[in-house]
Amino acid sequence: MAVAGASQQDDSRCHTKSLYRPFACRVELVRDLTPTEKMFRLVRLDGKEFGHRPGQFMQVSITGYGEAPISVSSSPTRGEYLELGVRQAGTLTAAMHALKPGAEIGLRGPFGTFFDTDAMKGKDLLLISGGCGLAPMRALIQYVVDRRDEFANVTILYGAKSPQDILYADELDQWEHAKNLQCQHTVDNVPQGTCWDGNVGLITTLIPPLEIDPSNTIAVIVGPQIMYKFVIEQLFKKGLGDKNIIVSLERHMKCGVGKCGHCTIEHLYCCMDGPVFRLDEIAHLKGAL
Ligand SMILES: Cc1cc2nc3c(=O)[nH]c(=O)nc-3n(C[C@H](O)[C@H](O)[C@H](O)COP(=O)(O)OP(=O)(O)OC[C@H]3O[C@@H](n4cnc5c(N)ncnc54)[C@H](O)[C@@H]3O)c2cc1C
Numbered sequence: 169m170a171v172a173g174a175s176q177q178d179d180s181r182c183h184t185k186s187l188y189r190p191f192a193c194r195v196e197l198v199r200d201l202t203p204t205e206k207m208f209r210l211v212r213l214d215g216k217e218f219g220h221r222p223g224q225f226m227q228v229s230i231t232g233y234g235e236a237p238i239s240v241s242s243s244p245t246r247g248e249y250l251e252l253g254v255r256q257a258g259t260l261t262a263a264m265h266a267l268k269p270g271a272e273i274g275l276r277g278p279f280g281t282f283f284d285t286d287a288m289k290g291k292d293l294l295l296i297s298g299g300c301g302l303a304p305m306r307a308l309i310q311y312v313v314d315r316r317d318e319f320a321n322v323t324i325l326y327g328a329k330s331p332q333d334i335l336y337a338d339e340l341d342q343w344e345h346a347k348n349l350q351c352q353h354t355v356d357n358v359p360q361g362t363c364w365d366g367n368v369g370l371i372t373t374l375i376p377p378l379e380i381d382p383s384n385t386i387a388v389i390v391g392p393q394i395m396y397k398f399v400i401e402q403l404f405k406k407g408l409g410d411k412n413i414i415v416s417l418e419r420h421m422k423c424g425v426g427k428c429g430h431c432t433i434e435h436l437y438c439c440m441d442g443p444v445f446r447l448d449e450i451a452h453l454k455g456a457l
């Protein structure tokens with residue numbers, strides 16, 4: 169059975185006002201992940217649940233600094249908070265990086281399609297992420313870890329540019345030591361003078377040695393644009409079909425709710441029809457990958 173990105177946005181479209189109005193959240197915890205990425209744990213001031221699913225994103229805003237889409241990086245199975253992994257890229261994210269616990273921040277969402285974990289039940293999962301892609305992938309990994317019995321073999325692969333760019337290093341270590349998961353990570357290169365005894369090479373080098381049952385495997389890929397083509401090539405060599413490969417795509421976004429047209433891939437709106445797509449839905453579209 170194929171797994172598609174699923175959407176809960178059809179319901180929320182009825183509540184147009186609430187789509188545009190941010191709700192207030194308090195920053196509970198800020199943690200450095202790398203020199204350029206921080207993790208933020210947020211709770212809603214109104215005490216309501218976020219209602220997110222792994223793979224979805226929030227529109228995050230700070231008055232005077234604008235708004236940006238950021239993927240949810242924690243699973244709803246972890247409680248009433250929501251975590252974001254944020255790279256300092258420009259105006260809004262720089263303002264976020266200056267926040268301390270106790271600060272308030274605005275959120276809209278959750279928006280977009282999500283990883284269809286119901287359709288993944290009983291399947292072998294191959295979860296492949298690169299760079300900042302581990303942020304949304306972490307939400308799915310946490311979900312799978314918390315409901316481990318629902319899934320068959322689970323393999324996690326992660327690639328970062330260098331040792332200092334590795335996100336969630338402590339959790340990667342836990343996943344690598346978990347008896348019911350297979351987890352490996354690699355770095356593209358190791359700067360001189362850096363202590364590192366792990367894998368070196370592109371993430372694609374981790375795929376050929378894997379034993380994969382293509383008839384029962386769902387692969388999920390989240391990472392920088394350049395990664396998709398080469399990872400998909402390796403998965404095709406393993407016999408996986410495009411209906412069993414799920415990707416999450418990033419596009420420039422403004423409204424997040426299908427109104428402004430900034431995020432289109434041909435006829436699709438990445439903010440509503442995505443960001444999670446099944447490969448066969450988008451592979452033929454110009455500029456999708
Ligand atoms: C679905 C989705 C999920 C995402 N999830 C995450 C996530 O989990 N974590 C994360 O860190 N990011 C994520 N992003 C990316 C994030 O939304 C962008 O990095 C966003 O632009 C950050 O907003 P900003 O205001 O900080 O940056 P901006 O101010 O918009 O700047 C972003 C980039 O544009 C450049 N720029 C800005 N203005 C100009 C200009 N005038 N001329 C030339 N270049 C300019 C900046 O130098 C910078 O490189 C996601 C994006 C999408 C679409």
Ligand code: FES
Pocket residue numbers: 420421422423424425426427428429430431432437438439440
């Ligand atoms: S971000 Fe506005 S239509 Fe998608």
